[in-house]
Amino acid sequence: MAAIGTATSLGAITYAFDxxxxxxxxxxxxxxxxxxxxxxxxxxxxxATGGYAxxxxxxxxxxQLAKFRELAPEVDIVITTALIPGRDAPKLxxxxxxxxxxxxxVVVDLAAERGGNCELTTPDQKIISDxxxxxxxxxxxxxxxxxxxxxxxxxxxxxxxADLTPDKxxxxxxxxxxxxxxxxxxxxxxxxxxxxxxxxxxxxxxxxKEKVKEQTPEEIRAAEIAAFKQTTKHQVGLLAIGGLLLLxxxxxxxxxxxxxFIVFVLSVFVGFQVIWNVSHSxxxxxxxxxxxxxxxxxxxxxxxxxxxxxxxxxxxxxxxxFAGINIxxxxxxxxxxxAMFQKS
Numbered sequence: 001m002a003a004i005g006t007a008t009s010l011g012a013i014t015y016a017f018d019x020x021x022x023x024x025x026x027x028x029x030x031x032x033x034x035x036x037x038x039x040x041x042x043x044x045x046x047x048a049t050g051g052y053a054x055x056x057x058x059x060x061x062x063x064q065l066a067k068f069r070e071l072a073p074e075v076d077i078v079i080t081t082a083l084i085p086g087r088d089a090p091k092l093x094x095x096x097x098x099x100x101x102x103x104x105x106v107v108v109d110l111a112a113e114r115g116g117n118c119e120l121t122t123p124d125q126k127i128i129s130d131x132x133x134x135x136x137x138x139x140x141x142x143x144x145x146x147x148x149x150x151x152x153x154x155x156x157x158x159x160x161x162a163d164l165t166p167d168k169x170x171x172x173x174x175x176x177x178x179x180x181x182x183x184x185x186x187x188x189x190x191x192x193x194x195x196x197x198x199x200x201x202x203x204x205x206x207x208x209k210e211k212v213k214e215q216t217p218e219e220i221r222a223a224e225i226a227a228f229k230q231t232t233k234h235q236v237g238l239l240a241i242g243g244l245l246l247l248x249x250x251x252x253x254x255x256x257x258x259x260x261f262i263v264f265v266l267s268v269f270v271g272f273q274v275i276w277n278v279s280h281s282x283x284x285x286x287x288x289x290x291x292x293x294x295x296x297x298x299x300x301x302x303x304x305x306x307x308x309x310x311x312x313x314x315x316x317x318x319x320x321x322f323a324g325i326n327i328x329x330x331x332x333x334x335x336x337x338x339a340m341f342q343k344s
Contacts, residue, residue, distance in 0.1 A: 002152070003079050004030045015071060017064075019056060035071070037063045061090075068093065072100040078107045080117035089114040103132035112137035160184070294323040294330075 007014045008031035016027045017035040024034040037060075056064070078101075083089055089111035098107065098120055109121040116122075120129060121137040128134055142149040163181055164172050176182050176193075183196045242265070250258050301319035304312050 001026065001030060004032045007077075008032055015075070017067075019060075035067060037067055064092065065094065069097055069100065072097040073102070076102065076105050078105070078118075079110065080107070081110045082117050083111050083114055087114075089117050091117065091119050093118040095119045098129050098133050098135065099131055101131070101133045105133045107133065107135045109135065109137050110141065113139040294326045297323040298327075 004014055004016055004027060014032035015035050016023075016032045018024075018027070024036075027034045078093060080093055082092055093107060093109075098118065101107075107118050107120075109116040109118045111117045112121050112123045116137055118135055118137075120127060120135045122135075123137050124139050126134060126136045126138070138144065160180070162168075163178060164174065166173055166175075174181065174185070174188065176185070176188065182193075185196065186192070186194045246262070246265070249261065253261070298320050301316040301323065304316040305320075307313055307316070
């Protein structure tokens, strides 16, 4: 998960695979894409063994390898972690997959201590394949990354203490219903509680299985039509209410006011539709446009400050104040965003 988070934060297109379907939600929450197999066993096996992967059938393995062969030419970095308690590491990244990777690609085999998931892995060594792919099979990563290992261990201990003291008052509450606390408990209330039961992951697996099911084109089309009809109803209702309000105002307001009021209402509606439909990733360049609009507002407000009407002067001053906040705030936000792409 740490590798996924780092890769996605650097802008990489990240794929991840696991035989336990409950992991899919965690992977997608980190911004990566979960690799699904067109095989029913992926939703049934692997989740019933206390969180560890279980041995898979030959049919499932063939589907798995076929998917990895499909992905091999696209990926630049492969990190393998598959281990089964009491068994040698399964071979998941074969020699032909390494041959299909681009020169300069890297395979980091974290299961090297049990033989490795990559067919070319040599424990405690870094080798280079015939097509210049680097295969790293070190078994002493914790000692090579002492700072990161200490940080991860300290983080785990901190979260454990937070679970044991939910009220943050220093008083330990030993919740045996919590899978983490229950799994770390050897004795409790004078009784031996080791080994702990398997975590309750079956319900999660079932939920993930439902999530894997994709909608048919007909179902997608029906959902789009239903959403369109619902949106249309809301829009028609809003337009009807807006028309009635305009009629009510027009019945008593002078013609000159109605002309400016209609322009104002249309401007608000168009502006709202434009801003609402802009992608969040484009909000920063949009600041330049809003700053230009705010500048026009300030110029118009300044021209009205000399009006003999006190109400117009007050409204003009308020317009200048809020438009100024928008302009200066827009410049500050744009500056911060641009600083993210500048080298220090």
